[in-house]
Amino acid sequence: MNYQLYKLFFLIKNYNFEKGLSDFNNFQNLSYNEKIKYQEKKINQLLLNAFTKTKFYLNYKDRSFEDLPIVTKSDMKRSENFFSTNEKVYRLASTSGSTGTPLIFPRSIQAFFNSQVSYFCFLRNFGVNRFDRNIYVGGLRQKDFKSVLKSKFYSLILAQKKYSAFDFSKDENIIYFLEKLNKTRSNISYISGFSQTLYHIAKRMNSLKIKIEKNLKLVHPNAEAISFSQKKIISKAFNVEKTPMVYGSTECHIASECSRNIMHINMSNCFVETINNELVLTVFDTFAHPFIRYKIGDYGKLQ
Numbered sequence: 001m002n003y004q005l006y007k008l009f010f011l012i013k014n015y016n017f018e019k020g021l022s023d024f025n026n027f028q029n030l031s032y033n034e035k036i037k038y039q040e041k042k043i044n045q046l047l048l049n050a051f052t053k054t055k056f057y058l059n060y061k062d063r064s065f066e067d068l069p070i071v072t073k074s075d076m077k078r079s080e081n082f083f084s085t086n087e088k089v090y091r092l093a094s095t096s097g098s099t100g101t102p103l104i105f106p107r108s109i110q111a112f113f114n115s116q117v118s119y120f121c122f123l124r125n126f127g128v129n130r131f132d133r134n135i136y137v138g139g140l141r142q143k144d145f146k147s148v149l150k151s152k153f154y155s156l157i158l159a160q161k162k163y164s165a166f167d168f169s170k171d172e173n174i175i176y177f178l179e180k181l182n183k184t185r186s187n188i189s190y191i192s193g194f195s196q197t198l199y200h201i202a203k204r205m206n207s208l209k210i211k212i213e214k215n216l217k218l219v220h221p222n223a224e225a226i227s228f229s230q231k232k233i234i235s236k237a238f239n240v241e242k243t244p245m246v247y248g249s250t251e252c253h254i255a256s257e258c259s260r261n262i263m264h265i266n267m268s269n270c271f272v273e274t275i276n277n278e279l280v281l282t283v284f285d286t287f288a289h290p291f292i293r294y295k296i297g298d299y300g301k302l303q
Contacts, residue, residue, distance in 0.1 A: 020117040027268040042284040050290040053085035072295045073103045087287040095250045110285035115253035122256045133159045137193030165197040182213040195221035199230045202237035222246040252283040
């Protein structure tokens with residue numbers, strides 16, 4: 001039922017979820033060189049849009065991709081109207097603010113759905129259905145009535161119960177959360193959330209000797225860095241074998257971990273560069289607000 005509602009939600013937004021899945025699967029079967037050509041095509045589409053529809057990139061229309069300036073969140077905040085176009089948007093979105101002041105930007109419909117499809121497939125690779133009952137522990141910023149209503153509707157479709165990561169600093173809140181989890185009659189399939197919050201909960205669970213009575217399939221950390229030793233503690237506390245990391249942002253689902261604990265860039269969604277070990281991101285299909293050679297504020301190395 002939830003899957004049908006989800007597909008209907010996509011269709012209302014003029015997006016065929018089944019086709020999106022098919023396109024994603026076809027991309028995974030391409031050779032590495034074919035994937036590179038796909039990325040080049042996507043970059044050229046994005047550049048054509050940016051050169052003709054944004055005030056900022058109009059000044060750089062004679063430059064190649066490699067010669068375009070690196071832009072930061074601060075650049076975009078200072079010159080917001082110079083980056084946006086009149087393309088149809090899914091909604092106004094906000095970056096997390098974990099690397100500075102949040103940026104509010106118009107989120108392109110296609111870019112949003114790209115991330116949704118890739119996350120669906122990530123879960124599927126670990127034998128988990130996106131629409132299984134699940135728990136999310138993260139930053140809940142909705143304040144106005146409309147935003148809260150949208151969030152609750154979206155959680156209903158995804159069979160998801162949300163908790164604020166900021167509520168788990170006290171043992172009493174952790175105990176209450178775990179007791180509620182164990183008492184619920186529904187089968188909880190997976191838990192996702194902020195890496196360090198899940199790690200903190202797991203440490204306290206081990207110290208307090210609290211056992212999980214649910215047969216979870218997966219616990220996957222996201223939003224923050226996490227070490228292999230921390231993941232082992234999460235695995236022990238929640239009694240799961242699989243704790244794959246997802247690396248993403250509001251802008252894009254960037255990368256995810258496979259069963260061999262290797263992080264793979266989502267090449268169908270974005271192109272990633274490193275400059276002085278800083279990650280620079282180009283997000284495909286961001287026609288409403290192009291993210292081209294965007295310094296996201298994180299550090300890493302490509303292999």
